[in-house]
Amino acid sequence: MDTSNEHELWQQFQAGDEKAFSTIYSTYFSILYQYGYHIVQDEELVKDCIQTLFIEIWRSRRNLATDVAIKFYLLKAMRRQVYLSIRRQAPFVSATAFDETNQVTQSVSYEFELIVQETAQQRQAQLQRAINQLTNRQKEAITLLYINELTHAEIAEIMTLKTRSVYNLIHEAMGNLRRQLTPLNFTWPMVVLFILFDHVNSYPSVGL
Structure with missing residues (x-):
């Protein structure tokens, strides 16, 4: 995605544009899913993390940084969300699987x-x-x-x-x-x- 278009898309999202939010979701869902699935091979957990992540950024959109690289920002947030979910599930998940x-x-x-x-x-x-x-x-x-x-x-x-x-x-x-x-x-x-x-x-x- 072109940098200028990405910046404009993010600004529209922060202004509450649901279409921009949907575009971000559909553009990066597969990337986030693949990355999350690399960390933990649990399809439902990864999907839940993505849903939670997008709910959180929508709710806090006005407080987010205005100049971000969307993919980098989402990957970083996704990693944090996956490990939070893993810790919440302990000891129900294998510690060695998610070390x-x-x-x-x-x-x-x-x-x-x-x-x-x-x-x-x-x-x-x-x-x-x-x-x-x-x-x-x-x-x-x-x-x-x-x-x-x-x-x-x-x-x-x-x-x-x-x-x-x-x-x-x-x-x-x-x-x-x-x-x-x-x-x-x-x-x-x-x-x-x-x-x-x-x-x-x-x-x-x-x-x-």
Whole structure:
């Protein structure tokens, strides 16, 4: 979305324009859903978080900053909302599944699965094992960088890290993938394509 159009849309939303609000919702719902589902693989929880987030920003619209990058603002707010929901549900959810320190590796995130029909089952298994070696924090950083196209500084703010830490996370993640996949005859362009592969269809269908 063009920066000037985005600014105008946000101003209209803050002025109470329901059409502008609906446009923001429909434009960013899928992005927020995919990002939230990366953090916690619970479709209903993620949808509830999105609904709560949009209710809250509508109610507080007049008090929000007037000059914002909408996608960055919503992703940051979504992350906060998801972790608040997780904490509210404890101890009803597994602590290891949502460890924000990301020392426990989750099952491979959908946005990092290579969905290629011609790929042999053994090759897919090798690829998944390599991705499973990444920490959740590394996978989150790569998602924000390659899928949501945020800058390292923006990722650092969302993940409450120093910018240098974000560089280190991504460098370590890509290094791990390179070391594990190159000996298996995965060319590096293939690995990059794997990370950048259209991941939308990998998620459960979501209705607006």
